[in-house]
Amino acid sequence: MDKHLQLFITVAEKKSFSKAAEEHYMTQPAVSQYIRALEDQIGMRLLERTNKYVHLNKAGEIVYHYGKEILGLYTTMQNLVDDLTNKANGPLAIGASYTFGEYVLPRMIAELKRNYPDIEPTVTIGNTVRIADLVAAHQLDVGIVEGHFNRKDVHIEPFAEDEMFIVASPTSKLCSKEGLTHRDLENETWIVREKGSGTREATEKLFQTYGINPCRFMHFSSTQPIKESVASGLGISLLSKWAIQKEVRYGDLKIIAIDGLPLLREFSIITKSPFQTRALEVFLNLLRDNGNETKKKHPE
Structure with a gap:
C-alpha cells in the first residue's frame, strides 16, 4: 500500500504520470497500473486525466491529504524500529518559524552534524501556524515556534526566551x-x-x-x-x-x-508522536542544552 500511495502522491504533486515515473525510475505504464490498483481498492476514481494535465478530484484530494499523513507515520515507524539496532542516524525533518529558523537554527544544525554526521536533517521555514500544521500532520518530526502557542493536537514544550x-x-x-x-x-x-x-x-x-x-x-x-x-x-x-x-x-x-x-516571548518545541527516533532525541537535547543561550544580553 505504501508504494501505491507514494506514486499517487507524486503524480498528484507533479500533475504528470511521466514525471512521476521518471522520479521513481519506473515506466509510465507501471505507474498507471499502480494508480489503477489504488483506485480499485478505494472504489473510486481519484484523478481526472486530460491530454495536457492530471489533477485531483474531490476523492483524490481526500486520499492525498490522508495519504501524506499515513506515509509520514509509516516513515516514523520504520525509523523507530531501525533505531533499536542502530546509532542516531537517518532523516530528521525539522520545521522552524522565521526568526529561529533563519537566525538561530543554522548554528545548531552545524553542531548537530559535527556530533552526529549520519543524521540527515532537512529544514522547513514558515510562520508559526504553518509549522504547527505540518507537525500535526506528521510531515515534520519537530517544530520550533515563537510566541504564545496553544494547540491540543501537538505537544508543546517552552524551552528558551527571546527578547x-x-x-x-x-x-x-x-x-x-x-x-x-x-x-x-x-x-x-x-x-x-x-x-x-x-x-x-x-x-x-x-x-x-x-x-x-x-x-x-x-x-x-x-x-x-x-x-x-x-x-x-x-x-x-x-x-x-x-x-x-x-x-x-x-x-x-x-x-x-x-x-x-x-x-519577552518564548520559543517552544512542538512534536506530535509520543515516540522519538534517536536522531530526534539528540536534536531535542541539543535544543534544550542551548536554551539558556537565548537569555544572553541584548545587542548594544
Whole structure:
C-alpha cells in the first residue's frame, strides 16, 4: 500500500504520470497500473486525466491529504524500529518559524552534524501556524515556534526566551528625541509580519499592552525585507534580538529605548508522536542544552 500511495502522491504533486515515473525510475505504464490498483481498492476514481494535465478530484484530494499523513507515520515507524539496532542516524525533518529558523537554527544544525554526521536533517521555514500544521500532520518530526502557542493536537514544550526591541533607521527623529513615549510611536509607519507569525503576535501584544494605535502599516512575509525597509527609513518595527544583532552592531539599525521593552516571548518545541527516533532525541537535547543561550544580553 505504501508504494501505491507514494506514486499517487507524486503524480498528484507533479500533475504528470511521466514525471512521476521518471522520479521513481519506473515506466509510465507501471505507474498507471499502480494508480489503477489504488483506485480499485478505494472504489473510486481519484484523478481526472486530460491530454495536457492530471489533477485531483474531490476523492483524490481526500486520499492525498490522508495519504501524506499515513506515509509520514509509516516513515516514523520504520525509523523507530531501525533505531533499536542502530546509532542516531537517518532523516530528521525539522520545521522552524522565521526568526529561529533563519537566525538561530543554522548554528545548531552545524553542531548537530559535527556530533552526529549520519543524521540527515532537512529544514522547513514558515510562520508559526504553518509549522504547527505540518507537525500535526506528521510531515515534520519537530517544530520550533515563537510566541504564545496553544494547540491540543501537538505537544508543546517552552524551552528558551527571546527578547524583542523596537528598531528604527539611525536617521529617524525617534533616535534623537528625549522623553520618548508610546504615543510618539503612533505617528510612525509600522512595518509588520503577516497574520499567523509569532513576530506579528508579539507586535499586536505590544500595541494592546500600551494602547498604541498606529495610523499606517506595511506588511511583509519575512524578516529580512522588514529590516531593509526600516534601515531605509520607511518605518519602525518590533523585531527579535537574534534578527537584528548584525545590523545593530554595524549601525544600520538603532534600538529605540522606551519603557516596557524589551518584550519577552518564548520559543517552544512542538512534536506530535509520543515516540522519538534517536536522531530526534539528540536534536531535542541539543535544543534544550542551548536554551539558556537565548537569555544572553541584548545587542548594544
